[in-house]
Amino acid sequence: MSHASTAVQERPTPPGGHGAPKSALTSRSLPRLAPVGFAAVAIALSVGISTAAGWHSKVQWGMIAALLFLAISYVATTVVENKRQAKDRLATSVVWVCFLIAIIPLVSLLWTTISRGAERLDGYFLTHSMAGVLGSEASGGVYHALIGTLEQVGIATVISAPLGLLTAVYLVEYGKGSLAKAVTFFVDVMTGIPSIVAGLFILSIMLIFEIQPSGLMGALALTILMIPVVVRSTEEMLKLVPNELREASLALGIPKWRTILKVVLPTAIGGITTGVMLAIARIAGETAPIILLVFGSQLINTNPFSGAQSSLPFYIYEQYKVGEAASYDRAWAAALVLIAFVMILNLVARGIARWKAPKTGR
Amino acid sequence: MAKRIDISGLTAYYGSHKAIEDISMTVEPRSVTAFIGPSGCGKSTFLRTLNRMHEVTPGGRVEGKVLLDDENLYASNVDPVTVRRTVGMVFQRPNPFPTMSIFDNVAAGLRLNGSYRKSELNDVVEKSLRGANLWNEVKDRLNKPGSGLSGGQQQRLCIARAIAVEPQVLLMDEPCSALDPISTLAIEDLIGELKERFTIVIVTHNMQQAARVSDRTAFFNLAAVGKPGRLIEIDETERIFSNPSVQATEDYISGRFG
Ligand SMILES: Nc1ncnc2c1ncn2[C@@H]1O[C@H](COP(=O)(O)OP(=O)(O)OP(=O)(O)O)[C@@H](O)[C@H]1O
Ligand SMILES: [Mg+2]
Numbered sequence: 001m002s003h004a005s006t007a008v009q010e011r012p013t014p015p016g017g018h019g020a021p022k023s024a025l026t027s028r029s030l031p032r033l034a035p036v037g038f039a040a041v042a043i044a045l046s047v048g049i050s051t052a053a054g055w056h057s058k059v060q061w062g063m064i065a066a067l068l069f070l071a072i073s074y075v076a077t078t079v080v081e082n083k084r085q086a087k088d089r090l091a092t093s094v095v096w097v098c099f100l101i102a103i104i105p106l107v108s109l110l111w112t113t114i115s116r117g118a119e120r121l122d123g124y125f126l127t128h129s130m131a132g133v134l135g136s137e138a139s140g141g142v143y144h145a146l147i148g149t150l151e152q153v154g155i156a157t158v159i160s161a162p163l164g165l166l167t168a169v170y171l172v173e174y175g176k177g178s179l180a181k182a183v184t185f186f187v188d189v190m191t192g193i194p195s196i197v198a199g200l201f202i203l204s205i206m207l208i209f210e211i212q213p214s215g216l217m218g219a220l221a222l223t224i225l226m227i228p229v230v231v232r233s234t235e236e237m238l239k240l241v242p243n244e245l246r247e248a249s250l251a252l253g254i255p256k257w258r259t260i261l262k263v264v265l266p267t268a269i270g271g272i273t274t275g276v277m278l279a280i281a282r283i284a285g286e287t288a289p290i291i292l293l294v295f296g297s298q299l300i301n302t303n304p305f306s307g308a309q310s311s312l313p314f315y316i317y318e319q320y321k322v323g324e325a326a327s328y329d330r331a332w333a334a335a336l337v338l339i340a341f342v343m344i345l346n347l348v349a350r351g352i353a354r355w356k357a358p359k360t361g362r
Numbered sequence: 363m364a365k366r367i368d369i370s371g372l373t374a375y376y377g378s379h380k381a382i383e384d385i386s387m388t389v390e391p392r393s394v395t396a397f398i399g400p401s402g403c404g405k406s407t408f409l410r411t412l413n414r415m416h417e418v419t420p421g422g423r424v425e426g427k428v429l430l431d432d433e434n435l436y437a438s439n440v441d442p443v444t445v446r447r448t449v450g451m452v453f454q455r456p457n458p459f460p461t462m463s464i465f466d467n468v469a470a471g472l473r474l475n476g477s478y479r480k481s482e483l484n485d486v487v488e489k490s491l492r493g494a495n496l497w498n499e500v501k502d503r504l505n506k507p508g509s510g511l512s513g514g515q516q517q518r519l520c521i522a523r524a525i526a527v528e529p530q531v532l533l534m535d536e537p538c539s540a541l542d543p544i545s546t547l548a549i550e551d552l553i554g555e556l557k558e559r560f561t562i563v564i565v566t567h568n569m570q571q572a573a574r575v576s577d578r579t580a581f582f583n584l585a586a587v588g589k590p591g592r593l594i595e596i597d598e599t600e601r602i603f604s605n606p607s608v609q610a611t612e613d614y615i616s617g618r619f620g
């Protein structure tokens with residue numbers, strides 16, 4: 001007993017010259033909202049210093065504020081609490097500062113696109129094509145490009161989702177030896193193919209067989225880009241399925257293919273869907289293959305198998321090149337449509353992932 | 363219809379690592395045979411060779427013979443899937459299918475094999491859950507996910523799932539190692555009932571359990587660290603626990619081991 005109490009009294013006092021706290025387990029601490037206060041002080045100081053020194057760059061202001069914030073919170077915590085807490089707070093602050101730096105471009109991009117795109121985005125814009133509209137005229141719309149994107153991306157998905165899925169199933173469940181290694185290697189290589197190269201590859205085939213540009217050709221190039229992404233993400237998801245589930249199923253006398261179909265895939269389906277959606281989001285923004293293979297058009301062409309089509313990224317590029325105020329507005333509005341398309345896909349993917357996730361509720 | 367298992371000269375490998383060597387024994391029908399022995403001596407490995415689950419592990423390889431009523435499981439024209447329907451297995455850690463409800467978990471073996479009549483399914487599920495002593499606890503929530511049960515309930519769910527396909531032999535790898543005494547007792551009672559119909563092999567680290575539930579006990583050991591595991595002896599459980607013929611067995615059982 002006496003031993004324990006001396007031990008408590010011998011506890012080193014925290015640096016800063018304050019007496020030992022009354023209890024060994026509680027110590028003085030800063031209020032919970034202290035970091036907000038530090039941030040306010042840091043920003044105020046940085047504005048003060050910068051105006052006094054006559055610096056104008058807002059980036060500089062921000063950097064000074066961030067550094068001041070780190071310094072102030074470290075010093076204040078050292079004084080009031082102790083060294084360990086101060087280090088903890090420093091690490092937390094660094095994480096926060098990095099997070100803010102990382103989301104600044106994202107927020108600014110979203111903000112610019114939404115504020116500039118909203119000017120033209122309305123029902124008329126979504127339901128009309130550019131047929132007979134001059135570049136400088138403030139009418140016309142994105143309908144033909146939207147149709148093109150939906151059809152090309154749709155075809156690409158219909159081809160690459162099953163192919164990618166089956167490849168991943170092969171790699172995880174069956175693949176061993178040199179064939180699996182070769183497939184993995186080529187998937188890796190394909191992941192790195194620039195979209196223009198995929199476009200040129202299809203173009204060379206078109207030239208050899210004298211095929212005319214069409215939405216299908218663009219979709220084929222997109223397929224080349226999409227397959228490796230689907231394979232990779234599906235592979236990761238399948239590897240996450242515990243081996244015990246496979247064994248449990250096999251031990252019931254269920255054949256391997258049914259085990260994969262009824263136990264492994266359903267367990268991973270949420271993650272697989274997310275992966276496919278992300279792959280769709282990636283190819284929806286591709287421009288180069290569309291320029292080469294689909295050719296672009298001002299008119300509505302709902303048939304992806306013959307004739308030129310447009311697509312959202314191509315439309316943005318085209319409108320930007322016109323160089324008129326009205327066409328810039330259309331480009332921004334189309335960019336907003338594209339972002340919204342990707343966003344909706346993401347939300348759908350999350351919804352499916354949550355709906356299909358293995359349930360643990362009691 | 364329970365079956366006798368005759369094992370002769372069985373050796374199993376993981377890649378180039380020989381895990382068990384030259385095991386021969388007979389498992390009697392309609393009885394409980396317990397496997398005991400120190401950790402790592404190959405009890406699980408041996409158990410998994412009895413329904414051809416060993417070859418599921420990458421690199422897994424088996425030499426020797428396992429006769430199930432005179433039919434060699436390792437003959438070249440034998441389909442491992444059929445073997446596993448005849449010889450069921452319960453694993454050490456409960457592993458219900460997370461995407462399936464309690465009902466679907468029990469029905470999985472029948473459904474995924476495609477050989478059932480719809481009208482039977484309800485009866486089979488109820489019978490299996492009753493057989494596993496779980497029916498009263500889950501009858502009101504058969505459509506809830508199986509992973510929402512407690513560990514012990516999950517293990518009994520796995521037993522229900524295994525007996526739903528009516529195997530002739532049931533292999534259990536430390537089925538009670540994660541359970542409380544009451545669930546353990548429930549499972550031991552269950553084993554006592556199941557042995558009327560099935561041949562049961564159970565791996566356990568619990569000597570009292572082996573003494574309580576089994577008719578015959580096999581003791582496995584390693585000759586030395588890094589050497590493959592071997593069968594030291596197999597005999598009536600009473601003899602093994604009172605008067606074993608090998609000194610090592612007595613040392614292990616009385617805790618004077620290593
Ligand atoms: N998947 C595996 N790959 C390689 N070696 C393995 C594998 N599983 C088991 N082994 C090896 O085989 C030997 C026997 O293992 P096994 O799991 O059969 O022991 P056990 O008697 O069941 O032990 P425990 O009582 O701890 O469950 C051990 O040396 C182990 O390292
Ligand atoms: Mg084991």
